Amino acid sequence: MLKGETPLPQNGHRRNSMAAITGEAEAEAPGVVFVHGSPPFGLPFKDRLLSRFQLIHTSELAESSHVKVMLCMDHTPVTSQTLHKLPSLECIVASSAGVDHIDLPTCRLRGIAVSNGSQAFSEDVADYAVALLMDVLRKISAGDRYLRSGLWPAKGDYPLGWKLGGKRVGIVGLGNIGSEVAKRLVAFGCGIAYNSRKKRPSVSFPYYADVCDLAANSDILVICCALTSETHHIINKDVMTALGKEGVIINVGRGSLINEKELVQFLVEGQIRGAGLDVFENEPIVPRELLELDNVVLSPHNAVVTPEAFEAMQELAIANLEAFFSNKPLLSPI
Numbered sequence: 001m002l003k004g005e006t007p008l009p010q011n012g013h014r015r016n017s018m019a020a021i022t023g024e025a026e027a028e029a030p031g032v033v034f035v036h037g038s039p040p041f042g043l044p045f046k047d048r049l050l051s052r053f054q055l056i057h058t059s060e061l062a063e064s065s066h067v068k069v070m071l072c073m074d075h076t077p078v079t080s081q082t083l084h085k086l087p088s089l090e091c092i093v094a095s096s097a098g099v100d101h102i103d104l105p106t107c108r109l110r111g112i113a114v115s116n117g118s119q120a121f122s123e124d125v126a127d128y129a130v131a132l133l134m135d136v137l138r139k140i141s142a143g144d145r146y147l148r149s150g151l152w153p154a155k156g157d158y159p160l161g162w163k164l165g166g167k168r169v170g171i172v173g174l175g176n177i178g179s180e181v182a183k184r185l186v187a188f189g190c191g192i193a194y195n196s197r198k199k200r201p202s203v204s205f206p207y208y209a210d211v212c213d214l215a216a217n218s219d220i221l222v223i224c225c226a227l228t229s230e231t232h233h234i235i236n237k238d239v240m241t242a243l244g245k246e247g248v249i250i251n252v253g254r255g256s257l258i259n260e261k262e263l264v265q266f267l268v269e270g271q272i273r274g275a276g277l278d279v280f281e282n283e284p285i286v287p288r289e290l291l292e293l294d295n296v297v298l299s300p301h302n303a304v305v306t307p308e309a310f311e312a313m314q315e316l317a318i319a320n321l322e323a324f325f326s327n328k329p330l331l332s333p334i
């Protein structure tokens with residue numbers, strides 16, 4: 001949220017009905033849910049939704065002026081034009097952790113509450129961030145390629161990697177995912193510090209309000225913050241210079257959190273040690289130079305996807321929709 005902005009509402013609306021006024025029992029009509037985009041619904045999930053709600057799809061947008069809640073199960077942009085066509089909208093239930101595909105300023109202006117899905121898969125994303133970090137430091141994928149290409153007998157042992165324990169890790173964004181990353185890396189014997197919008201009073205790790213200061217005091221940066229107009233290119237050449245030649249960057253947030261051109265240049269010129277990247281600025285296009293580099297581990301935006309996380313995310317989406325229709329607080333408001 002930008003300074004001075006009002007927070008998004010948290011399902012504080014009240015729905016009146018004649019039954020509520022007269023105290024009579026009201027026949028429960030299924031709540032109407034506008035399904036945005038073309039979600040990759042599995043059949044069991046769709047059936048569960050249909051047993052509770054009436055679903056209206058994007059093709060029926062013209063008839064959706066009365067709809068109060070939207071379900072977003074993919075990253076199709078929710079633009080101000082989309083929102084304009086839904087004048088009664090009060091709530092958006094998103095399945096993703098990142099909600100940068102939703103026009104949040106318009107939601108704020110219109111008083112539309114938004115929930116996300118990060119609770120459901122923060123552990124899986126954190127596992128993946130640590131796996132990428134371990135891979136970059138210990139050169140697991142690079143060693144695998146070396147072995148498979150038959151070079152071991154011909155050229156001898158592959159160069160050694162570096163120890164994870166004892167490294168100073170700077171976490172950019174200590175939300176659900178960042179906190180899980182911290183928990184895991186503490187267990188590996190790393191020192192943790194963090195940057196986020198505000199210092200978190202309940203957290204004892206050192207806080208740096210400035211990302212360059214965090215980088216100057218870290219060996220590794222793990223990027224897990226939300227992409228907003230404030231965090232766009234939060235990792236740039238100044239931050240990478242502060243991190244230094246032995247520094248490693250892991251990104252499980254969004255590609256545009258890093259100035260990708262500058263990152264490529266720093267990696268190609270050996271001005272940082274390596275990177276583990278699950279996300280890119282122009283997905284699914286990945287800069288060609290990165291494909292040539294053995295100090296970079298590349299992953300096709302896969303950190304969130306496990307069947308277990310998918311299941312948990314569906315539960316959370318249904319729970320948020322039910323909370324909306326029973327006028328209770330959303331479970332995962334942003």
Ligand SMILES: O=CC(=O)O
Binds near residue numbers: 095098099
């Ligand atoms: O990247 C995936 C998500 O935001 O859920």
